[in-house]
Amino acid sequence: MDLDTITTILTPRDAAALPPWRAGDAWLAGGTWLFSEPQPHLARLIDLAGLGLPPSTVSEGGLHLSATCTIAELDGLALPRAWTAAPLVGQCCRALLGSFKIWNRATVGGNLCMALPAGPMIALCTALDGVCTLRTPEGGERRLPVADFVLGPQETALAPGEILLHVAMPAAALHRKTAFRRIALSPGGRSGALLIGTRDAGGTFVLIVTAATRRPVRIAFGTVPDVEGLGAALADAIPDALWYDDVHGAPDWRRHVTGLLAEEIRAELAGAR
Template sequence: MDLNAVTAVLRPGGREELPARQAGDAWLGGGTWLFSEPQPALRRLIDLSGLGWTPLRADGEGLTIAATCTIVTLYGFEPPPGWRAAALISECCRSFLASFKIWGMATVGGNICLALPAGPMISLAAALDGVCVVWTPEGGERRVKVIDFVRGPRDTALEPGELLRAIELPAAALARRAVFRRASLTPLGRSGVLLIGTLDAAGFALTVTASTRHPVRLDFPALPGRLALAERIASAIPVDLYYDDVHGAPDWRRHMTAVLAEEIREELAEADG
């Protein structure tokens, strides 16, 4: 879609060229959402493609994903041996259910900053202890856990002028066993419920996304029993936190969250056995 209110497009080549924020500014990553509907309030786009950020960097500390890394690049990542939870990458990428054109342009950072409940990069990063590296307009940076970064639909912890630089996934989280479950109302529909469970010697974590207005992380010292898990979900997620849109009613999302959580628990329990 043409953004006919935009009067300027800036293409900085480095951080020192990033402009001071003005009313009507927008960061431009892949632009798959930005150009999908009218944006009458925008006056200036700041194109991040010229900053030259390395899309992916894997080392002993974990995986660093540049905010401008495309979905197709992330999908093609080959993890080192031992990163068992890295199988979640392909699962979450496929949860976009988008065309190859979208895969080739949409960015990891854009999906997280859009902060929609069904954002699969939010699911991936929140489940793997992801941390957002945020550039501040004064030239510094700060770190925010992904679980705290996404506060609700279209609502993030970014302050005016701040920019999401990267997402860091620690190696310890990538080494866990992980189980993925997803449900939608139609075979090719947007995620209505997306749950990820991870388990290691430190305990069990269940991350609930898509069904709730923001990601919810439930941590346990060990794999809980069926009743304990159900009670924790019921107490930790109030009814009004379940999302309501055309892709699923709150009561359905609540029911499916409980069903898929138990499936995850049973699969991990069988593997332990």
């Protein structure tokens, strides 16, 4: 879609060249949402592609993704065999239903900053203990767990003028066993519930609930719980007001399928060795 209120497009070549933030500005990464509907309040786009951020870095310390890393680049990564959580990357990429054009433009950072409940990068990064690095308008940085970055539908912890630079996931999280479940009302539909379970070498079990809820929900246990314990924890962690309600699923349906998928994950990881 043409954005006919835009008068200026800037392409800074490094972070030091980022302009002071002002009303009517928008950061431009992939632009798959930005150009999908009218944006009459915008007058200037600041294109982040010129910053030249490395899409990804794989090291002994873990996985580092720039905000401008595309879904296609993420899906194409060759990850260490020792990272037992590696299949989760492809599973979450494929939960972003879109053409190859979308995959080659949509970015990890854009998916996080849009903060849509069904955003699969939110689920991935939350499950793997992702930490966001945010650049402040003054040029400083602050860090925030992804679980605390997304506050609700299209609502994040970003202050005006802040920008998400990258997300880091530690190696310890990538060595966990994982289980992934997703459901939608139709085969090609947006996720109605997307759940990820992880279990580390010490037996700690963590369940991440997204898409069904207005923000990501993280529930941790010292060991894999029994059926009753898991059900009670879900009820405590997700009050009625937190279940999401839109055309992709009613709250009572989302609650029901979340319980079913959570039990599947619990059973799978209980038997993991």
